Amino acid sequence: MEIIELNEKASNHPKALTLVIGKFDGVHKGHQAILQTAKSYMDEANELLAVMSFSAHPLWVLKQKEEFKHKLTPDNQKLHLLKQFGVSRCYWIEFTKEYAKTTAEQFVNEHLAPLHVNRIVVGEGFRFGAGGLSSTDELIQLCNEKGIEVIVVPLVKVNGEKISGRSIRKWVELGLMEPVHAVLGRPFTVTGKVIHGQKMGRKLGFPTVNLGDVDDYVNPKPGVYLGQIGIHNEKDITEYYDVLISAGYRPTVSGKGYLIEAYLLNYSGDLYDKTVSVTFLRYMRDEVKFTELDDLVKQMEKDKIDGERLMGH
Known part of the structure; x- marks a missing residue:
């Protein structure tokens, strides 16, 4: 173009x-x-x-x-x-x-x-x-x-x-991804480069990719979502994986600022510095501050089971 x-x-x-x-x-x-x-x-x-x-x-x-x-x-x-x-x-x-x-x-x-x-x-x-x-x-x-x-x-x-951009923004901010999908004709998608984070997810047994360069986007409601990730190559996206998305402020680990991170349900490898597109399909639960990390891990394990079931794994 x-x-x-x-x-x-x-x-x-x-x-x-x-x-x-x-x-x-x-x-x-x-x-x-x-x-x-x-x-x-x-x-x-x-x-x-x-x-x-x-x-x-x-x-x-x-x-x-x-x-x-x-x-x-x-x-x-x-x-x-x-x-x-x-x-x-x-x-x-x-x-x-x-x-x-x-x-x-x-x-x-x-x-x-x-x-x-x-x-x-x-x-x-x-x-x-x-x-x-x-x-x-x-x-x-x-x-x-x-x-x-x-x-x-x-x-x-x-x-x-x-149909108006104002209504769609409101739905994204409320985590209502189904009506967003309906009026966009595609899922709400955030594209950015994978950056290094605190690696807390890896320590907890749930390694995630953190998205950078996404400050221009409307922020989805803090919480956990079901979605997909597309990995960009030189010209297009040829690989997709189902993901659990955490969007928000990570209160359990004293996170700083709003962050979008994704846990790939069936992937092992290094995506640092890759450009990826994360699509939000469904809001699953609110962001919660747990008093113990073990409680967070148990909830993440439950999220994984629920996510795999919903995506037909």
């Missing part, structure tokens, strides 16, 4: 575009519907499917709303998912307080019109321009003046409610 940073005015490009605009955090089923609609309108022989997206959530940049500081899909993961859905090019906007002053007219004239765009596809409720004051009606009007078609895709709803 070609990534083009739009810091100032866009430059023209000879290839015609079908351009989808949005935040795309999560790349959930609502986003997927927009991408599929865009593809259905394309002349694939003569057009590229492109996305215009932002580096950070506007509500974090402008209002420091804590719930939007972390992401369902940090930038690398979002770009990887968009590529899987057929996106060939991403126009990347560094969203800042200064950029937020861009008017609707500037956005269309300076960022959209120069791109050789045949059509723009957005979701119902799309807002743009300074203060988010302009709606799809204004987008249609401004783009029509430039000869650009605008397609507005109806909201995708579950149980009568629109």
Whole structure:
């Protein structure tokens, strides 16, 4: 996928575009519907499917709303998912307080019109321009003046409610991985590099892999989960293992800070410095502070038995 940073005015490009605009955090089923609609309108022989997206959530940049500081899909993961859905090019906007002053007219004239765009596809409720004051009606009007078609895709709803990143974040923070899976169309997944830890799990007979580089993700509710781990090779993931995941603060061993670690149910080997993806399938129990390490080991043994049973071992 070609990534083009739009810091100032866009430059023209000879290839015609079908351009989808949005935040795309999560790349959930609502986003997927927009991408599929865009593809259905394309002349694939003569057009590229492109996305215009932002580096950070506007509500974090402008209002420091804590719930939007972390992401369902940090930038690398979002770009990887968009590529899987057929996106060939991403126009990347560094969203800042200064950029937020861009008017609707500037956005269309300076960022959209120069791109050789045949059509723009957005979701119902799309807002743009300074203060988010302009709606799809204004987008249609401004783009029509430039000869650009605008397609507005109806909201995708579950149980009568629109799918939103805010709802998915809430479910992740509550440990409700089943509805997250349902609306993402895939399990919630955290990708990071395996780092060295205190090796306490190894001492207790349950060696775990600790994930680093995951600070950008929304933190799942502290507790023990059932999941899978995928081990990355140079190009893709070719090995998966069932895992028990501990997410949280490790109060029994006086842990420092939030940590995600995984115990592989059927694996022996060294994964240090490997990139892995951990998927959260099911919340099993709360994080507990045990008074004795022996009690923690007994609970971990029970967790292992339960996990193996649920995964068909």
